[in-house]
Structures are given as structure tokens and as C-alpha cells.
Amino acid sequence: MKTLGLPSGLRSSHTVSSLGHELQTDEHSFGQLEDSAGLRHDPAALRSRMDENGYLYIRGFFARGIILEARRALLGRLAEDGIFEPGQPLMDGILQEGCHPKFSTSAWRNQPAVERVVFGPEVQEFYTAFLGGQIRHFDFIWLRTMGCGHGTAPHCDIVYMGRGTHRLYTAWIPYGDVPLEVGGLMILEKSHLQADRIRTYLESDVDTYCSNIEGRDGWKHNGQLSNNPRSLREKIGGRWLTSEFQPGDLLTFRMDTIHGSIDNTTRRIRLSTDTRYQRSDEPVDERWVGANPIGHGPDSKLGRIC
Ligand SMILES: O=C(O)CCC(=O)C(=O)O
């Protein structure tokens, strides 16, 4: 164990890794997400900070109580799968040793306490003011149930949901404390300003395949920009920015902002959702709306000549 000279706000006595790659944690490589809670009711200032940073981190955006209620509901549903250590308090979310899914595809369904958070009045008012008009959300809710192991590979969301407007924003919401060792989201600083360097990637779509190639090999694009967050940062520049997240925090970002997540080195589950918001008068990516969104299923595949 070594103590890292982390920037103020990020304390840790262990190494920080993502996808098994130890991240450099010096002040030029790693830092704290900037808190925009003070701008919450100033849409013009929020817009200009989003333009500048590619994300907005708003601590204490939600009342803690509604987040913990959603946590309780989700943990209760997940406990039915027998994934938690017997005899431990449910709210601690201590996983049994061994493997567990990173994505829970169904536990988010029929969860009024989660819908209260992700589609509730706080989010509704926020994005309406931020986008300057009526908004809609994707109906699909990405629920992450991250156990001990690798985080999410660096990517931009556009490659998964770019068939409608690109003025679309992700809301990443943690349900519980996420100290560094539990592995929260990290954003590559000002990466949205590097879009020209990753243009081919940003113009790709994970559900497109090469119709002129036998075996539909084009489907193999999994959306990752890299499987090495450390060398990616060295190449693109900027710092990996994160936080010790708390229940109530909101992190929202652009479709071309590079992000990933830190590995969870504990047995505590990292529970979070990511959801999407846009103006309702702009086109929507049909894969993610309706009672049973088709998502990345077979009906979403589009052939093109490569
Ligand atoms: O929670 C994670 O590990 C990844 C989340 C993510 O990619 C997103 O919010 O778009």
C-alpha cells in the first residue's frame, strides 16, 4: 500500500486502476471533477460550463433520502438473486465472493423509487432549463451493478445512441457512497474538444455492420475507444477526473466526452444508473424508447457497404 499525493478532495491510500491498468495519480494526470452546484439555477452559466468542460458535476443535486430509497429498492431486488453476503446489512451491499454481472438488465424495471429519481421533477426542471425547451428522456435505464473487478472501458456515448439528436446528455447517478476504491465514473478532461482526433470513432455506430462482408463482422465494434485508460490519456492529454461520489450527486455530460470508470477493489457493490435527456422537438434514437426498447438487439442492426 502506498499513499498517493492526490489532489485535495481525493484521498486514498491505495492504487487507482481502470481495466487493470494503474492510473498515474500525479496532479498532471488525475484530479477532482469541478463542482457546479453553485450554478444550478443559472442555465446560461451551466451551458457555458458544459461547453468549456464537457460535463457538469452537481453535488447534492437530489435529496439524499430519495436516492437511498432507490438504493434500498434496487438492493432488495438484487438480493433475490442471492448475490449478497448472508448476514450483512442489505444497505451495505456486500457481494459474495466470485463473479457477478456488471449490468443488471432487468432490476431497473418496475422500480418506482428509481423512476422517481431519474424521471422526477429535479431532473425534468434541470434539463428543461438547460436545454431551453421541452425535454424527453430515453425510456431505457442503464443500471450498473459493479462488483469487484474491472470498471467500464473508455468510450463516448454517441456510438451507442447517435441515431437521433446529438444534443443529448447522459445523467450518471450513484446510489450510495462511491469512494475511489469502489470505482466511480471518470471523465477525460476537455476530451470533447478533441473530437477531431477521434472523428472516425465518433462517427461509428455499434449496431452497424458491413453488409458486403460474410458473417456480419461489422457487429464486432463494441464501442470501446481503448482498453487502456492510461495510455489513452497519455495520447489524448488532459487528466482523468473523478470524485468520491455521494448519494444525491449528479454528473451529466456530452455525447462526445470520453469517460470510463475506476475498478472496484472492494466487495461493496457500486450501484449507479445512467439515463439520457434531449429536447423533445429533436429526433430521438428509436432504439431506446417505448415500453420495450429494442436496444442493441437484432432489430437495431443496420447494414452498410464497407
Ligand atoms: O458507470 C459506469 O461504469 C459507466 C457509465 C457510463 O458509461 C455512462 O454513464 O455513460
Ligand SMILES: [Fe+2]
Ligand atoms: Fe457511457
